[in-house]
Amino acid sequence: MRILLILCVLLAWTGGALGQDERPIGLVKTASGEATVLREGRRLTALPGLGLALGDVLATGSRGSLGVILRDDTVLSLGPSSQIKLEQFVFEPAQGNLGMVLRVTRGLIEYLSGKISKLAPGSVRIETPVATLGIRGTHLLARIEP
């Protein structure tokens, strides 16, 4: 009985640890020129195949560009001298937890919405220094001049 209890506790514990989602939230698909991912103070070169984490800042230099796909099928690209932070990304359709916030600091951005926006219209926001964009399942281009 005691052993069973310990086993259960152990299972719950490892289950909890696995439940903490540490899978990448996306993937770099295209990169050219100076294209970087800023993560916890480190500057990573954005090469196709690099996994993305919550809080990553995608940034390009004056001749750089970068394209990524997120786990909910959102597709994003950055033109030159552009910067965007993956500020919030919640994609747990089974639990009904959905939401996304992208923070664009400057530059040229293309955004094609994925499943979060389709399953929960109104749960996706793009924040910029000049305005807030409320997204309902769509495809847009933005040039942000801070």
Next chain:
Amino acid sequence: MKGAAPRCLLLALFLLAGALLSGCATSRKSVQPSARPSVIVLLPEGDHPSGEVTVSNAGGTQVLNRSWQSVEIPGTRGRPSGPVVLEQKAVQGAFSPVLAAMPAPPVHFLLYFKLDSTELLPESHALLTGIATTIRERSPAQLSVVGHGDSVGSVRYNYQLGLRRAAAVADRLASQGARPASLETSSRGKADPQVPTPDQTPEPRNRRAEVTVR
């Protein structure tokens, strides 16, 4: 005549100072934040109708809900102007670097299984080669397989069946030579039917796996 040289010098100095000052003024002007407004453009979504974007700041709100509509935003407090419909060509010119960097959208496939089995129906099995090719063409690709069951059997049994179905698809794709950069298999059991049915109902369209190649 004696005083002419210093006076000339004075004049020259004065002109020089003026030129320097105006030079300073223009260079300071160009350092100031760009006067270009920010722009938001709504694009068509493939063959789907466009969605909607609400653009708001302290100055006001604009809604875009038709393809190629745009708003300009003069600054953080400036009222978003428009919406104005732009020429497709002009937009493509102005945004060409970001359009060129845009990855192709993910590709989706649906595969169907025999009753209570991880074996694919023949027409679904025939799709595997094409999926493996898609994974190769999109390399480095992320592969996601979500398995489902119909409502026959318990929640727990169908969850496990969904997992086995997802793993079986991933294995068959690997044996076709597919090498995704990352792989994610999961199950929704009987919780997310394609065709809603009463409990304990055999339904071929719910015995499926959803494959996404990103």
